[in-house]
Structure formats: C-alpha cells, structure tokens
Amino acid sequence: MIPGLVERTVAVDGSSVHVAHGxxxxxxxxxxxxxxxxxxxxxxxxxxxxxxxVVCPDLPGYGASAPPPGDDPAAYAKRVTAATMVALMRELGHERFSVVGHDRGALVAFRAALDHPGVIEHLAVLDVIPTVDNWAALHGAGGVFAFHLYLLAQGSGLPERMIGAAPDVFFGHFLDTWTAEPGAIPADVRAAYLAAAGTPAAIHAICQDYRASAFVDAGHDQADRDAGRTLTMPVLAMWQDPGEVVLPFDPRQLWASWAPDLRTRVLPCGHFLPEERPGEVTAAIRDLLGRQ
Incomplete structure (x- = not known):
C-alpha cells in the first residue's frame, strides 16, 4: 500500500485495471x-x-491488472495501452492530466502524449528513449546489455518456457543489477515484484508487451517521425548517469528531436530512478508542472 492512496479495480475497455490513487x-x-x-x-x-x-495503475497484464482482451501482441501496443490509460483517467473523472512514466511506462506515456495531445498537459519520461530510436541504437556489444529485448520478443512460447523455469532468477537479475543504490528496493517490495511477475499469465503478458515493441510500436514511432509529428506539451526527460559507459546514442539529442519544449535531468543512480532518487525525481516533476 502507498500511504495516502486507496486501491481499487476499474473496468476499462472490456478489461480491468488495478489502480492506487489519492x-x-x-x-x-x-x-x-x-x-x-x-x-x-x-x-x-x-x-x-x-x-x-496521483493515479498509479498497474499496466495491463502486470501486477493486479488484467491483460488486454485478445491474445495478440498488437493488443499490447503502446498505442492501445495509452488509449486504455486515457480511458482509465476519464473513468476517474479526469479529461486532462499530466503523465510521468518510467521504462515501459514511459513508452506508454510517450505514445499517449503523441496520440492524445489535447489530453496530456505535461510529459515526463524516465530512463528510456523512444522504441524506434532504441532499436536503431542497439548494435554490437551494446546489445548484450539489452539482451532481454531480443529474448522476450521471441515467438512460439520460447521465452515463456525459459523464464517459467526460474522466474525469480530471471526477474531478480534485473532488480539486482539495474540498481546502484543498496536498499532502494527493499526485500518486501522485491518479493512483491517477483510474485506479481512470476505467474505464467504475467510472464506471457510481459513477453507480449516486448513483442509489441519489436513488431508494432517501432512502426508507429517511425510513421510519426516520417509525418513530422512532435510533442506539443512541455517535456521532461531524465536518465541515469552512465558513468564510464559510452552510450551508443545521446539521450538529450534524441528527445530534443521529438520535444521542442524539452528540459532534461541526469541523476547519479541506476535504472530505477523513482526508487533510487525519489526526492530528485519528485522535485523535477514539480518543476515541470510549475507547482513547487
């Protein structure tokens, strides 16, 4: 439970979304x-x-939220999930709102801002770049660090069978190696993440999410780029300081190509910015929203 928030399940687009809000x-x-x-x-x-x-949902197929209707990777496209999130907010009485996303959630937030510019007032994206740019940047040894993108996108149920053999080992690998702050993800929260991700249904949903990124989302991004579409609202992009690692892309340059009104922050931490640097993340969000 998040202090000050209540949890409920909301019927949205023929499915159900678990949400904490307050x-x-x-x-x-x-x-x-x-x-x-x-x-x-x-x-x-x-x-x-x-x-x-604040409204904090579990993404479709993650946590306590049901997977989207239909067992097709296209149902997990960020465009579809973004529309579901907009519908969720309408169910909660919000026609216009700001959105902040981390990792997969940031890809959904990015798509929501592109597809629903009249709804999204501010956008913040944490430690991610757009799908089409991400695939273009991955080559050579750099792909080793993003092996899960390739594994999870495989079809024929292969990743589901492999991960299902030891889900705690697989998902725990990322929780343990992507954080630079000891204790940022305490044992009880880590256990909750592993329990939520480790069921056969959740493993399948996560794989479908990544298949959508490989075979659907990149095409949507490319079509928008070809059409010259950009983000019309103020945008904040934050990412972890790579330290001595040489990134195969410039996050600031990439986000500037999508966001004319851009501000950026680089934080000295690992991948899990909201848990490793919550104070700095909160302050940056408040600054974006213009409410200190």
Whole structure:
C-alpha cells in the first residue's frame, strides 16, 4: 500500500485495471516499468499526493491488472495501452492530466502524449528513449546489455518456457543489477515484484508487451517521425548517469528531436530512478508542472 492512496479495480475497455490513487489537485498519472508494479512510485506518489491527485495503475497484464482482451501482441501496443490509460483517467473523472512514466511506462506515456495531445498537459519520461530510436541504437556489444529485448520478443512460447523455469532468477537479475543504490528496493517490495511477475499469465503478458515493441510500436514511432509529428506539451526527460559507459546514442539529442519544449535531468543512480532518487525525481516533476 502507498500511504495516502486507496486501491481499487476499474473496468476499462472490456478489461480491468488495478489502480492506487489519492490526493487532491491537478491529476498526474504515474506509469511503472519492467518488472515492477505501481509500487515503484510509492515514494514519489506519497509526496506528490500532498498537492496533486496521483493515479498509479498497474499496466495491463502486470501486477493486479488484467491483460488486454485478445491474445495478440498488437493488443499490447503502446498505442492501445495509452488509449486504455486515457480511458482509465476519464473513468476517474479526469479529461486532462499530466503523465510521468518510467521504462515501459514511459513508452506508454510517450505514445499517449503523441496520440492524445489535447489530453496530456505535461510529459515526463524516465530512463528510456523512444522504441524506434532504441532499436536503431542497439548494435554490437551494446546489445548484450539489452539482451532481454531480443529474448522476450521471441515467438512460439520460447521465452515463456525459459523464464517459467526460474522466474525469480530471471526477474531478480534485473532488480539486482539495474540498481546502484543498496536498499532502494527493499526485500518486501522485491518479493512483491517477483510474485506479481512470476505467474505464467504475467510472464506471457510481459513477453507480449516486448513483442509489441519489436513488431508494432517501432512502426508507429517511425510513421510519426516520417509525418513530422512532435510533442506539443512541455517535456521532461531524465536518465541515469552512465558513468564510464559510452552510450551508443545521446539521450538529450534524441528527445530534443521529438520535444521542442524539452528540459532534461541526469541523476547519479541506476535504472530505477523513482526508487533510487525519489526526492530528485519528485522535485523535477514539480518543476515541470510549475507547482513547487
């Protein structure tokens, strides 16, 4: 449970979304990443709820949210998930809102901002780049660090069978190696993540999510780029300091190509920014929203 928030299940688009929400004021949607649940926002949401109405759902197929109807990777396209999140916010009474996403959630937030510019007032994306840019950047030894992108996108149930043999080992690998802050993900939260991700249904949903990125989402991004579409709202992009690692891309340059009104932050931590640097993340979100 996130202090100050209540949990409920909301019927949306023929499925159900589990959500924790609370606080009063401007609505802010917080979208988690892989392999997590809405608990990833426990520190940030509790702080923001003092001044905003925060909404923290489990993405479809993750946590306690049902998978989308239909067993096809296209049902997990970020365009579809973004539309589901917009419908969720409408069910909660919010026609316009700001959205903050980390990792997979940031890809959903990015798509929501592109597809629903009249709805999204501010966008923040944490430690991710757009799908089409990500695939273009992965080559050579750099692909080793993103092996899961290739594994999870395989068809024929292969990754489901491999991960299902030892789900705690597989998902625990990322929780343990992607963080630079000891204790940022305490044992009880880590256990909750592993329990949520390790069921056969969740493993399949996660694989479908990554298949959608490989075979659907990149095409949507490329079509928008070819059409010259950009983000019309203020955008914040934050990512971890890579240290001595030489990235095969420049995050600032990539996001600037999509976001004319861009601000950036680089934080000294690992991948899980909301859990490793919640104070800095919260302050940056408040600055983006113009409410200190």
């Amino acid at each position: 606080g009063a004021g401007h609505p802010v949607l917080l979208l988690h990443g892989f392999p997590q649940t809405h608990l990833a926002w426990r520190h940030v949401a509790a702080s923001l709820a003092a001044d905003f109405h």
